[in-house]
Amino acid sequence: MFSQGGLSLEQAPPISVVLRFFMTGAIFGVLLGLFLLLDSFHVNLGNNKQALLTHTLSLGVMASFMFGALFQMLPVIAGVVIKMPTKKAMVVHLLFIVGLSLQLYAFWDLSTPFIYFLASAYLGIGLFYAIFLMLKELIQIKDHSSSSKGMIYALLSLSLAIFCGIYMLLSLGGYIDGSLFTQIREIHYSFALFGWIALLIISVSFQVVEMFYVTPKYPLFISNYLTLAIFSLLILKILAIFMGLGTELITSLLSLLFILYAGITLHRLYHRKRPTSDATVWFWRLGMGLFIVSMFITILETFIDISTDIKMLSNISFIGFGLSIIFAMVYKIVPFLTWFHLSNQGYIEAPMMHDVIHPKKAKIHFYIHISMLTILITAIFFDYFILNLLSAILVLISFAWLFYNLVYAIRKYRYTQKYTKRFEW
């Protein structure tokens, strides 16, 4: 019925496909808060604490939300339809959760090599399967939009990051010699952070910023060429790493492009037509501001020696950027989808967006989020127990609040289906 031209929200997958990933992201966020809480009390978090915390955040939280959003957005903004989305999303989801849990266990207990192998297998198969499902459809698009092109680069970047990740896991497990471990690690995090997270956010923003806030369009030279330029620079970085050349120039150029993008996005938001200034606008503004801070420090780092504290400030700013945009998206996507699916199913009393998650709840999350970032940043410079404890508690509260809001939305959805009248079209 809707097979022509990949045109519709009608092709959007069932809401459960999206929410299963969003709920997982929120739960891993709570887990991250618990880890940080234990850490603040100096409880032993195993032999590779940094990798444990990093992957709980980057895979458990960020990748979960990003895959949920991708499953939802591919039909809407790229006109791509994944057939039997419920079953396929379930397979990806299960492999992902099992693989990630094994990986976190492996980081905690470094003494069981076989766990590294299992983690690589489950995570690798799950993630590559998801990428295959999406890329297979994306590359068949005839008239690419700036978003669909960017999504391809983001997914290719994720593939490279996973490939490197598997190499590292197998090296840690002793299955391969790992002689290229240092180089592969640099490629792993460059593609994961700049290629996957940043490129995906940029690609999606080309459409959603305009769609949600009615802003002027991005300049054509940005929407047409930015994602390609970033991906090309990342590929050049691989060559430079293996040829033993310095990567400072490439990293600086990448950071400059990101700063340019963030500045243009802030400018678009300033000139938006819609007068509302809800929490999601603030999440976008904060996210872009933090992106600029993080990339500015990255450029500085290529020219002068900077302290570990300032490097950490750059990392926290990047995390703040990623989480801010994720929250901005979730607080638009979930209420809209709840209303959209229910009204499409014929429920006349389908709750409106504000009834699903009221803007006040999103604003509360914004205050929690900004407090969390403020304390996390302060704790970099003043290593006091109370600051570490407080930041852990705020991380916990932030994701628990998000979890509560998602559960509330799901309950609204189910209540409407169960107790209100359905009009048959």
Place this chain on the structure above:
Amino acid sequence: MIISSYMRNEHRDCDGLFSTAEKSVIDGNFEEAEKQFLLFADDTLKHFKKEEEVLFPTFEEITGNREGPTMVMRHEHEQVRGLIGKMAGAIENRDSDAYLSMAESMMILLQQHNMKEEQMLYAMCDRVIPQDKKEQTLEEMKAI
């Protein structure tokens, strides 16, 4: 690209009216909001009429495809019409929370709808409709 350009401008005009109405609701000026919202509703419904009575039939006649993109667009028009009715009720009842809540859904619905039309359907119309027929279609739409 005469079809794309004409129709895109109509989308932008509707966005402007919608945003002014929304701002008036936020400011609590319901008289102005009502005025602006009626203008938005009139222009939007007239735009739909141009598409459904002139542009879509022309596209369908040339491509021989009545169950493709135009059918999806018609369905989305119905969703927008339904919301316009509900939003008018919220303005009449001076219920700003209900209005702003529906305005959120309306904006996302309309923007994604407009994007698809601008990026795909209008571009296809400009490509497949012969020049003289295109000019005639445009004149017919302007006459509505």
